[in-house]
Amino acid sequence: MSEAGENERYSDELPHLADRLNLLFKTVPRSPDDPRLHTANSVVEALREQGITVTPNHLRALRTGTRRNPSFRLLVGLAAVFHVPLDYFANDAVAADVQESILALTALRDTRVKQLMTRSHGISQGGLSSILALLDQIRRIEGLDPADESSEDSEGD
Secondary structure (H helix, E strand, C coil): CCHHHHCCECCCCCCCHHHHHHHHHHHCEEECCEEEECCHHHHHHHHHHCCCCCCHHHHHHHHHCCCCCCEHHHHHHHHHHHCCCHHHHCCHHHHHHHHHHHHHHHHHHCHHHHHHHHHHCCCCHHHHHHHHHHHHHHHHHCCCCCCCHHHCCCCCC
16 A cells, blocks of 8 residues: 555544544553553554554544544554454444454453352253353342343254
C-alpha cells in the first residue's frame, strides 16, 4: 500500500469506535507475560515500535468519541497492539465475536472462576449437571441473563 493510502481515513466515521477501544483498554493485557492492562502511553509506545506516531491525547480523543475517523494505518496498528482483527473496529458481527472471546478470557483470569474449574475436575457428569443447575438458579436469583446454552459442550451426551 502506498504511503498516501496508509494515511487515508475511513470514508465514514466509526460510531462505535470509542466503546470498542475502551473495551480493549479495560480487558486486554499487554502480553501473556505482562498481565497489566494497556494505558494510553503503553499503546503510544507499541504503535511507535510499528512506526506509527500518535499522541496520548489523540488516543483519548478516540476513546471519548471526540474523534471517530482515525487513519487506516492507525487502526491497523491498534488492531495489532490489541491482537484483534482489523474488522473489529468497523464490523458489528466481528466485534460481537471478539467481545465474547475477550469476556470469556477475562473470566478465566478470575481466581474464583479458576477455583470452580479446578474443583470441578473429576466430578461425575451427574455432579456437573447439578453444579450447572445450581449456577443457573443463582443467576436467576441475582437477576442475570440465563447462561448461553449454545456455547456448552455436548461431550457427555
